[in-house]
Amino acid sequence: MSTDVVAAVDIGGTKIAAGLVDDTGRVRHQIQVATPAGPAAIVEVVAELVTGLRSRAVVRAVGVGAPGVIDPAAGVVRSATDILPGWAGTPIRELLAARLGLPVAVINDVGAAAVGAARGPELRGYPEILHVSVGTGIGGALIRNGQLVSGPHAVAGAVAHLLVPVAGVIPCGCGRFDHLEAVAAGPAIAAAIAKETGSAPLPLTGAIRVPGAEAVIAAAARLLGRTLAGLVCAVDVDAVALGGGVVHGVPGFAGLVRDALHAEALAPLRTLPVLVPGAGADAPLLGAAHLARQTVAGADARHLARQTGVHP
Known part of the structure; x- marks a missing residue:
């Protein structure tokens, strides 16, 4: 090593x-x-x-x-x-x-995952990326010219609390209603499968095998895709990257999201690449490591400046 x-x-x-x-x-x-x-x-x-x-x-x-x-x-x-x-x-x-x-x-x-994924071969040709992670929650991040966009309130790219057309009776983790995370994150999909099929509550890894689960999963994926279609119209990126436990663990989920996004988007965005980067579950670690290296490099540069009096 x-x-x-x-x-x-x-x-x-x-x-x-x-x-x-x-x-x-x-x-x-x-x-x-x-x-x-x-x-x-x-x-x-x-x-x-x-x-x-x-x-x-x-x-x-x-x-x-x-x-x-x-x-x-x-x-x-x-x-x-x-x-x-x-x-x-x-x-x-x-x-x-x-x-x-x-x-x-x-x-x-999710910012760490976006940085890690953006450094992989699948996304190197796309300078502006919306990264969306679907797991226990739903998170998002924006990459512009290879750099994470934080924004003045550190929430640029966040998608969990976008409003979606649901009945208004499912609370989000933030305590409010009609939010994307409340209906399309892993636990929300698992709960919807139990409700719609009358099965016992199970983690998503088990719930996806319940008869009738496919329709529930498809509805959540399509809702996510339709919601992202509106968002990419607002932020206009070169590609959407999907990650997280649901994307990697539920067969066909990413494809359903992609198809729904293309069907809902404005004409210039109907061929927008929607990709699942190969970094997969390692993306957050790779992004966090890159940030750590930047921190060390910055500290080294400051130390050199103090020693030499030459500032970068």
Whole structure:
């Protein structure tokens, strides 16, 4: 393995993944554990995972992709839904840096996935990308000229709370109604399958095998595609990238989203590429690692400037 190694962490609603990423962009020694309850426990688990990875290699920095609206400068969760109760306000960077003694960079998890996917071969020819992740929740991020667009409130590209034409009785994790995440995220699809088929509630991995589930899944995918058709009209990108557990775990889901988007979109967008990048589940780790490397490079440049008096 290259000696230039960073640790990357992807915090999700159901699992936390961590791995070593070398300078060739390969994820090594990946570990996954269930996400514990409570912010303190989550930070503790992340610190333990990184400590374990450090026994395998000299780690220069840590990059973290985390749910919620993340202030990238401070590494603090500014707001979050109840996918992770109590998560809002968590100073992730400060807590991990104190525990690990390493530079720590924190970004929204879907932003990390977008950066990781955009660096892959499938998306290199598309400078402007809308990345949408469908899993425990629904997230989005915008890439312009290879760089993540944060926006003044750090929510550029977010799609979870777009309004959709539903009955208004399904609450979103934010507490409001008629939001995309409440009807097209993994748990929402699983709940709809149980309701429509009269089957016992199951995680989506089991629910997709229930007789009658295909129609429910198709309805959710089409609703997502139609909603994204409106969004791409507003932001106008070169391509849409799809990722997340539902996209990778439910056969045909991405194709249904693509077809619905093309059917609903304005004429210039009816051939817009809708892609599932090959980075797959590794995309958040690759993006978090890239952010960690940028943090190290920035720190090195500042140190050199102090030593030489020559500022970049």
